Amino acid sequence: MSTITGNSKKLILIIGATGAQGIAVINKLLAPGEDGSPSPYSVRALTRNPEHARAKDLASRGVEIAQGRFDDFKAVAAALQGVYGAFVNTDSFTVSEEKEVWSGIRIFELAKQAGVKHYVWSSLEYVSKLTNYNPEYRCLHYDGKGRVADFMQAQPSVVSDSGMTWSTITSGPYMDMLNIYTFGPIKRRADGTFVFATPVGKGHVPMIALSDFGHFARYTFDNRALTSGKDLKIGSDWVGWDYLVSTFIKVTGQKAEVVNQSLDDWFDNYEGVDQPVSNEGTGAEHVSWKTNFTGWWSMYRDDVIKRDWEWIRKVNPNGYTLETWMRANNYGEGSGQMLLKNIEDGHRVTLNQARIAQL
Numbered sequence: 152m153s154t155i156t157g158n159s160k161k162l163i164l165i166i167g168a169t170g171a172q173g174i175a176v177i178n179k180l181l182a183p184g185e186d187g188s189p190s191p192y193s194v195r196a197l198t199r200n201p202e203h204a205r206a207k208d209l210a211s212r213g214v215e216i217a218q219g220r221f222d223d224f225k226a227v228a229a230a231l232q233g234v235y236g237a238f239v240n241t242d243s244f245t246v247s248e249e250k251e252v253w254s255g256i257r258i259f260e261l262a263k264q265a266g267v268k269h270y271v272w273s274s275l276e277y278v279s280k281l282t283n284y285n286p287e288y289r290c291l292h293y294d295g296k297g298r299v300a301d302f303m304q305a306q307p308s309v310v311s312d313s314g315m316t317w318s319t320i321t322s323g324p325y326m327d328m329l330n331i332y333t334f335g336p337i338k339r340r341a342d343g344t345f346v347f348a349t350p351v352g353k354g355h356v357p358m359i360a361l362s363d364f365g366h367f368a369r370y371t372f373d374n375r376a377l378t379s380g381k382d383l384k385i386g387s388d389w390v391g392w393d394y395l396v397s398t399f400i401k402v403t404g405q406k407a408e409v410v411n412q413s414l415d416d417w418f419d420n421y422e423g424v425d426q427p428v429s430n431e432g433t434g435a436e437h438v439s440w441k442t443n444f445t446g447w448w449s450m451y452r453d454d455v456i457k458r459d460w461e462w463i464r465k466v467n468p469n470g471y472t473l474e475t476w477m478r479a480n481n482y483g484e485g486s487g488q489m490l491l492k493n494i495e496d497g498h499r500v501t502l503n504q505a506r507i508a509q510l
């Protein structure tokens with residue numbers, strides 16, 4: 152099976168291409184090398200809707216568009232034909248955990264059959280396994296992706312003209328979510344003070360700036376042998392909320408404070424928290440947005456997730472810190488962009504204004 156496109160570039164299929172993460176990865180894959188040489192990659196994007204503005208924008212940048220769902224394996228098999236690499240970010244907030252796990256396993260097998268050379272799975276920690284299956288930390292979008300990564304660990308990773316290499320990239324929450332209420336200020340008081348409400352306590356979130364995510368994805372494809380069979384645990388900065396607010400004050404010169412809340416109080420800031428965590432239903436456990444993100448906040452509150460910052464800085468020496476990211480994004484000047492397609496498409500919880508007024 153050919154793996155090289157007509158213009159000799161390595162074709163990479165991106166699943167989740169129109170999403171916040173996919174766009175960041177595509178930006179780096181198509182960027183010239185550090186020496187200014189043209190990118191060795193071209194991109195094919197799988198999308199359910201080629202007519203969506205995000206898909207059209209990718210097409211206008213020379214990205215080939217393939218129509219289909221990642222859980223429609225005929226469509227995926229067709230999209231995998233002739234590709235050198237695949238970057239696969241299935242969306243846990245669309246499909247159930249069961250469907251995500253099965254899709255992750257089956258797409259890997261289809262990639263093998265299609266003759267893909269380098270298969271990259273976008274993962275998150277298998278937090279249940281990491282915590283001895285403690286239900287307090289149960290989080291569907293982490294467990295689902297982590298289980299698939301565990302399955303991949305049991306598969307050979309081959310660096311040859313005929314074999315398939317696999318790598319996993321284990322990330323965490325996007326630093327860019329500082330532009331939405333999850334991490335950003337939930338309100339500004341009449342006296343000008345920005346309020347950062349959080350249930351994270353003294354814990355930390357290893358936030359990853361989306362452009363740094365793109366860097367690590369490009370690094371993985373650029374270094375096939377080095378990243379073969381490896382799990383790259385990535386991040387940009389290790390963010391606790393006192394550090395977040397002191398950095399915010401330093402960068403913006405504005406007044407700000409942390410409001411520490413219990414998990415129940417934090418969820419009371421929102422309406423609609425009992426909706427299923429995935430748009431198409433949550434599968435056998437019927438997990439709500441609140442239950443899922445209770446586990447999510449708990450794992451960061453208790454610092455369950457670790458990172459090797461020395462390795463991260465070595466591989467990405469020009470990566471962001473919280474401060475450089477805020478400065479580069481003119482943070483605090485209303486830069487809030489809606490990066491998550493799912494939210495842009497209308498799947499969201501809303502603010503409980505009566506409650507916010509009291510903060």
Ligand SMILES: NC(=O)c1ccc[n+]([C@@H]2O[C@H](COP(=O)([O-])OP(=O)(O)OC[C@H]3O[C@@H](n4cnc5c(N)ncnc54)[C@H](OP(=O)(O)O)[C@@H]3O)[C@@H](O)[C@H]2O)c1
Nearest residue numbers: 167169170171172198199220221243245324325491492493
């Ligand atoms: N938010 C975070 O901080 C964060 C951090 C790390 C990992 N993640 C993970 O990233 C995933 C979401 O990706 P995102 O952050 O880029 O969100 P997003 O901006 O909402 O994008 C969702 C993407 O998934 C695609 N998609 C959804 N259902 C699909 C299906 N059935 N078939 C094919 N494509 C489908 C969408 O494509 P079309 O609509 O074009 O079909 C879109 O490209 C989640 O699984 C989440 O766990 C999120």
